[in-house]
Amino acid sequence: MSIQENLNQIKRTFKKEDCLLVAVSKTQPITAIQEAYDAGIRDFGENKVQELAEKAPQLPTDIRWHMIGHLQRNKVKYIASFIHLIHGVDSLNLLTQIDKEAKKTKRVITCLLQVHIATEETKFGLDPAELKAILLGPELPNLSNIRIAGLMGMATFTDDEKTIRSEFAGLRALRDSFQSENLPANVSLEELSMGMSGDYMIAQEEGSTLVRIGSAIFGERKYT
Numbered sequence: 001m002s003i004q005e006n007l008n009q010i011k012r013t014f015k016k017e018d019c020l021l022v023a024v025s026k027t028q029p030i031t032a033i034q035e036a037y038d039a040g041i042r043d044f045g046e047n048k049v050q051e052l053a054e055k056a057p058q059l060p061t062d063i064r065w066h067m068i069g070h071l072q073r074n075k076v077k078y079i080a081s082f083i084h085l086i087h088g089v090d091s092l093n094l095l096t097q098i099d100k101e102a103k104k105t106k107r108v109i110t111c112l113l114q115v116h117i118a119t120e121e122t123k124f125g126l127d128p129a130e131l132k133a134i135l136l137g138p139e140l141p142n143l144s145n146i147r148i149a150g151l152m153g154m155a156t157f158t159d160d161e162k163t164i165r166s167e168f169a170g171l172r173a174l175r176d177s178f179q180s181e182n183l184p185a186n187v188s189l190e191e192l193s194m195g196m197s198g199d200y201m202i203a204q205e206e207g208s209t210l211v212r213i214g215s216a217i218f219g220e221r222k223y224t
């Protein structure tokens with residue numbers, strides 16, 4: 001199936017119309033990204049800074065680039081001038097660095113805080129106590145070039161739908177629990193970035209506002 005047909009198929013199976021589709025284009029060539037762009041996609045996600053910084057100048061300037069991978073502090077400077085949304089922020093240190101680089105380019109950079117919801121040890125992310133410490137701590141209100149728009153999480157890699165569903169539901173409940181707190185002015189938690197090719201329908205049923213889909217659009221990734 002073509003990229004266009006895959007996109008049509010995904011849209012048909014969306015459970016939530018107003019959920020943003022971010023096309024995860026990591027490892028994909030420029031031609032494939034252009035094809036998805038021509039099919040109407042404007043939001044693309046990459047997980048490596050170098051790959052993103054190489055690809056972005058070769059593609060239309062109205063693309064909104066999403067950083068979905070683990071971001072190292074010393075690499076923030078390469079994407080600060082153009083990045084649309086950073087999904088995987090999991091420390092105050094990193095937030096402080098993003099704020100600093102955002103100031104240099106006179107931008108406010110929108111971020112999502114990544115929460116560890118899977119049972120696997122390997123996935124990055126904050127636990128609820130660490131999340132609370134960042135959201136309600138004294139530092140965040142001073143990071144004036146940062147905006148926190150919500151949370152991001154990755155479910156356990158499993159076929160067990162119940163596990164996936166409860167992890168996504170847990171992230172949503174965690175988000176909801178902060179709505180009644182006195183959050184800083186640069187925090188609003190409307191976005192929930194959850195769901196990939198294998199679990200986006202479950203994620204949408206559990207309240208996702210933003211799904212990150214790669215292989216279902218572009219086919220299996222070839223790592224070289």
Ligand SMILES: *Cc1c(COP(=O)(O)O)cnc(C)c1O
Nearest residue numbers: 024047068196197212213214215
């Ligand atoms: C690669 C990746 C995706 C997309 O995965 P698919 O299973 O190909 O849809 C989504 N989110 C993150 C953080 C990723 O690294």
